[in-house]
Amino acid sequence: MLSGLLKFILGFFLAIAVLIGSGVAVGLYFMNRTAIPPAKPIFANDHPSLQNKPPKAADTETKDSSSKAEPKTTPSATPSDSPTDSASLPPGAYRGRVTWSQGLSLRAKPSQDAERVGGVGVNEKIIVLEESPDKGWQKIRVENSKQEGWVKVGNTERVEQ
Template structure:
């Protein structure tokens, strides 16, 4: 009888130990899985080395189709000013558009906006290469936008 009681007590404690150990192992597994942070998202305006993930315009979107209405004559464009030295023509590649700021920093006053695919003239870059001073094409409005959200266009 003593051996039967010993087996029962030993079996009971062994079952409790297995249940506690299994529960602790499962709890540690799920705690470790939730404790791993996800990869940091990379936005195109974080660094000038990161390219914008905006959708690329197709050739059909960039050039007028043959079935469209006739275009105006070249005299419709005002006399184009020569670009300042070091400046180049570009366009906005950020799909949501950009905020035009008075100074090259995030806390500067917002003085306007630039829409996706809008033509611009890039005048200069800030010292840290994180901002670009631009002028809206066909306008005299100038301001700063985050670098990496524009691309140079061939004329």
């Protein structure tokens, strides 16, 4: 009778140990699964080589059609687009590059809530055109296109040539 009681107690503790061990293993498994960051999504504008080739033709067509309409309303729109082709820059502008590792979103206005009008990849060459009155935003132009927009200050650096 004593050996039967001993077997029962030993079996009970063994069952508890197996349940606790499996619970810890399952808990660790799920904790490790939640600690793995998801894969970074890949967008069309993440690769400058892909962005500059196919969409460039479509962008120039849409920009050309919009720039044809702009001179009628604002005559100064055409001269601001021409400095990308020549070596001269507008007064107060300078060349730079994007330093933010995820690239930047171009905004229509100097505001976080403004419409997103494009993007710029890391180390991409830009021309800084102006700063906002509060010095928190910069208006930039992507050097090899006519794409312009506002980005937060501190995500670009001046490049001397």
